[in-house]
Amino acid sequence: MIKSKDIKKNLTGYAFIMPQVILFLIFMVYPIIEGIRLSLYKINYKTETFVGLKNYRDLFNDPVFVKSTLNTIIFVVFIVGLTVAFGLFVASAVFDKDARYVSFIRGSYYIPVMVSMVVMSMVWNFLLNPANGLIPYLTQQAGFSSVNFLGNKAIVKPVIIFITFAINVGQAIILYIAAMIGIPNDLFEAAEVEGVSKFHIIRKILIPLVKPTTIYITIINIIAVLKIFVVIQLLTGGGPNNASSTLMYYLYNNAFKYNRLGVASAVGVIMFAITLLLSVPQLRAMFKED
């Protein structure tokens, strides 16, 4: 039981966190509650009509929502999978090398992370432009037929996956290298003395020991890719024929193009629930006593 004496004693502490708590309540908690409320209403400009779970039912009957959900799942699975796999591969290949070399690798992969997502998307837009982009030009020069990378239903998803992965992977590499450098060297030496091959050292010692980092990278990337929007908006606009539409993009369209605020809120609530569920293992791992 908290006694009033204890509260008095900790008053300064509470006073210090108060501004953050107030901001958190106004800009995080209130919008979440309001979002949940709005998802149960049909909103027409100024009039709000309570419709219960109708917005949710409509969502699941909308093929574009289903497609956007599937696309988002595909993006999450492939982008996160690629990021973790490639991050592990690069980090485990370089973490024990000369410090200057490691810094160079870290720097090279981290530059795209530092640049704004909008700028990166525009650069890729230039590169992939079927009329005068560098990549279509090179593929043509290499003897392939002209490819519209962003306008072809079959390849637009792999292209989006690759671009997002290329922009994001630096973060994973940085985190993995930091985690691997922190592993005591004598563990690797003990394995070397015991005759364990480099491959098995990575598989049986390195990867298990950076598991907390893998969990962290996986979760933050899942959450980030769930909200993927800028790349879609700037490169494809969800097209062709919704082939690259995502949940976030669907939400944006409903909220700001079709003025269906109730439906958009329902999408937001669903995304919030998924993110919350995914955060549980991460929070557990963070609070777990080691």
Next chain:
Amino acid sequence: MAEVVLKKAEKVYPNGFKAVHGIDLHVKDGEFMVLVGPSGCAKSTTLRMIAGLEDITGGEIWIGDRCVNDIPPKDRGIAMVFQNYALYPHMTAYENMAFGLKFKKTPKDEIDARIKEAAKKLEITELLDRKPKEMSGGQRQRIAVGRAIVRKPDVFLFDEPLSNLDAKLRVSLRVEIKELHTQLKKEGSTATMIYVTHDQVEAMTMGDRICVLDYGRIMQVDTPLNLYHKPKNKFVASFIGAPTMNIMETELDKDEDKTFVKINDEVIYLEEDMAQKVDSYIGKRVYLGIRPEDINMVSSDDPVMENTITGEVLVVEQMGNEEIVYFGIDGNRYIARQTPDLNEDLSTGAKKRFHINMRKCHIFDFETEENIIL
């Protein structure tokens, strides 16, 4: 045969720093050799060179009848125990011990039998299912030793394995490691052990022989008692022994027939046989080395005797069975170790006379610091 021979072994780092200066060392089959020295003396580097974890830039290292310079660690027939245990934190004790054997394609039954045998020997059977974080430091180090045993190596290498443990546990584990060595020898296993430590007490109590290193050079290789009683030079004399040997800078002199040194104007005579050995040093500066137990406080009731010096008591450490008396003469601090005498006034500042047993003193050349009475 699991002899380890270092022939002019040398280690120069890429930046030009020479860590090991072409050392020669012969560790006999089944011997417990301790490498000891202060921080930075290259004892760990030498051990790592033997293990193959550090490249050797000159000379040769032989294990048994093979020159192992270009042989990777896994094929050298060694097992190593690290200071920080180096247990894989995500594996149980059993898995840690089995890990290396699995990669050597040892049959499962044999792995199991070897682990159970080692566990019995080290009394760690009940720990086999635990992960390292569920064990104490001492238990972890036992598992690390167990992991070394199950490999059945030709040579065991220990890199300061007890440094992270508390004093009491260190004492009990060092006895256990020594017992293990004896037991392995009795069983007929090759039990050559090379043990690195900076703790000279550990070195004295464990080693069949001790190799004292300083700045990448061997100062002396000998049995513990020889190192203590016949140190080759001033470094070994002052490094081995706790409390450390008293070293006094002085000058050898001679009156009619007796050789003597002076400590703060008080004359101390050398024994006859010792005097003959230092005859050529008369008139030269030397270092006089005396172990604390060879300096004894003289009771005020005792008659005035030869070879005494007067000092002022600085600090007294009561150990129960003995007392360590720190006393000062002319700004220098010396140490005497003696049986406690409760009747004596040992308060700080008390003037006392101390008798020096010159039969056991050492005299070192001022320039080379070599022991000139050996």
